[in-house]
Amino acid sequence: MKNIKILAALLLSTSSSAIFAEDITGTWKNIDDKTGSSKAILEIRQESNGTYTAQVVKVTPRPGYTPKEICVKCPAPYTNKPILGMDILKGLKHIEGPNYANGKIIDPLSGHIYSMKAKLSANGKRLTLRGYVGVSALGRSQTWIRND
Numbered sequence: 001m002k003n004i005k006i007l008a009a010l011l012l013s014t015s016s017s018a019i020f021a022e023d024i025t026g027t028w029k030n031i032d033d034k035t036g037s038s039k040a041i042l043e044i045r046q047e048s049n050g051t052y053t054a055q056v057v058k059v060t061p062r063p064g065y066t067p068k069e070i071c072v073k074c075p076a077p078y079t080n081k082p083i084l085g086m087d088i089l090k091g092l093k094h095i096e097g098p099n100y101a102n103g104k105i106i107d108p109l110s111g112h113i114y115s116m117k118a119k120l121s122a123n124g125k126r127l128t129l130r131g132y133v134g135v136s137a138l139g140r141s142q143t144w145i146r147n148d
Helices: 002-021
Strands: 026-031 038-046 052-059 087-096 099-106 113-120 126-132 140-146
Touching: 038 087, 052 099, 087 113
Parallel strands: none
Antiparallel strands: 026 038, 026 140, 038 052, 052 087, 087 099, 099 113, 113 126, 126 140
């Protein structure tokens, strides 16, 4: 009987941590893959259709760089919109385990929109995003660090 209780407790703790590890909602620090410094704080929310959206909630100043306030080079409906408050990631779907796919992400500095996929680390503290045009192998990865 004691072994059954231990096994049940172990299974419950394993499954609850797996559920937490798959939850990407919350605030994240966007880390620049070239400089290693934070570019922004973003909030990921789950939409009613089950997809995920990320909004810029704070633009982080970096040494030697003055953050842009307006998305000048962005296509409609983003053209000349404030970057602060902008939904930069849309349509991301949970696929299986720590994997997400089928999202679109805009780089508000260049105005380019990329297809994207993401993978959550086992401890749920890092989200690795892969933005690409056409084939994922030709894309670029970026890491977001959980900020909550």
